[in-house]
Amino acid sequence: MSDNELDPTAALPKDEPLTPENMAAEWAAMPDMVDEDGEPEGGIDRLMSQDEIDALLGFSGGDDKGARTGIQAIVESGSVSYERLPMLEIIFERMVRLLSTSLRNFFTDNVEVTLESIRSVRFGDYINSVSLPAMLAVFKAEEWDNFGLVTIESALTYTVLDTMLGGKRGQPAARVDGRPFTSIEINLLRRVVGVVLGDAQAAFNPLSPVTFTVDRIESNPRFVSISRPANAAIRVELRFDMEGRGGSLHVLLPYATIEPIRELLLESFMGEKLGRDPIWENHLATEVWQTDVDVTCVLHETQMPLKRVMKLEIGDTLMFDARPDSVVSLRCGEFMVTEGRIGRVDDKIAVQVVSPLHRSKTTMAAFDSITSHLSSAS
Known part of the structure; x- marks a missing residue:
């Protein structure tokens, strides 16, 4: 038996790309392998080549990298894709600049704040991805009459507590697992959240005046149901670096929260008046x-x-x-x-x-x- 009989891609024209559709057609058109007596040959299976496996999984190295096929297309079909809000990026860039100054004065130490990413997620997926222990602060936007969420990851939580309680610089913060946060630790973290929300309020003020107030502090993600699990939200990740130690802080805004100022967030610059000449x-x-x-x-x-x-x-x-x-x-x-x-x-x-x-x-x-x-x- 020749190699071409075992390789289904040999019958394809050279200029035709390998796709799951024509690959399946070739497999269906192949005759069953039989021996001299007309019986199916035993011990021989149809083996898929690496190119066929990549095409089936959707990782074929074609020129069109934006298009997804195969199993990868099925997996990525559940991703959240919403309209881009240009003004939101400008607001959080301004918030980062304000936080860099506020946190240096608050900790009396050098604090570097960077904006890692702004992306759309489903609220339920985000809550399930929160690693414990973590501090979750639910805040209310008074003028918008809705809620948001500030999440301080465990690495940043222990770094903040260690810094505020007089820990030495340049050493990793001690991590104590297996116990809930004390009232003193919660109050210290509430003060940090207050600084973050104060600068966020100042960043939103030129666009739409709003007041952020801390509603409650939770340590269990199940108790912060401010939106339905399938609803979309905007997750803003901020990275705090304090001389080699630090962590990430997330600001989560459900789309229902920012709906009152959605038209303003669609503008490309502050004060833009679309359609009013x-x-x-x-x-x-x-x-x-x-x-x-x-x-x-x-x-x-x-x-x-x-x-x-x-x-x-x-x-x-x-x-x-x-x-x-x-x-x-x-x-x-x-x-x-x-x-x-x-x-x-x-x-x-x-x-x-x-x-x-x-x-x-x-x-x-x-x-x-x-x-x-x-x-x-x-």
Whole structure:
């Protein structure tokens, strides 16, 4: 038996890429291997090459690295992907700069703060990934009427406690497992959380004033259910480095918490006003005031059966329930503008307005929405 009979990729054209679809087709088209008596050969299995295994798992080295196939596509289908919020990155960059100064004054020691990552996660997945022991502080955004979470990992927790209680510099913090945090330790960590939330509040202030207050401190992730497990949240990871020791601090904001300022977070820079061009608005208003519209004067309207209308002939008379002093309606298209009485001025027919104009029910908010869509489309 030749090697080509054992290798299903030998029948593929050289210019055709190896994919799970054509690989499966080749396997299905292969004849069963039989011996001279027509019986299946024993002890010989169909073996997959390394390229076939990579294609099945989705790790084929093609040029299109953004596309995922095979098992990897199934695994990554559960990942959270939400819209990018450019202003959020600017806010937390500003928060890092504020924290670098605040923590140096708080610890009277050199503290380096870096922004590691900003990513979207599911709340349940994040809670399950928290390694114990850890300190979890639930805080409330008063103006947004919702909650957020600050998580201090164990390495940073013991580093902070060791530094605040007079530990020596340059030595790793002692880690004591198997016991809950004491009231003194919780109060010390609450002060650190207060510093972090204070700088976060100052970072959000130019965009949207907000007040962050600590609601409670927990050490068990099961007791911080501030959102549904499947809901999306933004996880901001900050790295604290204190002369070779430190750890990570996470700020978790559910998407429901930042929903009141979502439009502001979509801006590329502070103060950006998308779709509001004063020059364009003034030009639109000028053109609208100079626009000519057709106004129809309706003397009277009546309804009659269709068969009667079909029987009308020249000379027939239609009777209207109206008098010479009856009120007529002035309409612009299907919209009724006002009412008046008909008369004559010189050799022209005139209408005297007897009631105020009917105002449009379109609110100013709806007008702003319409103008924003029009400006975006232009």
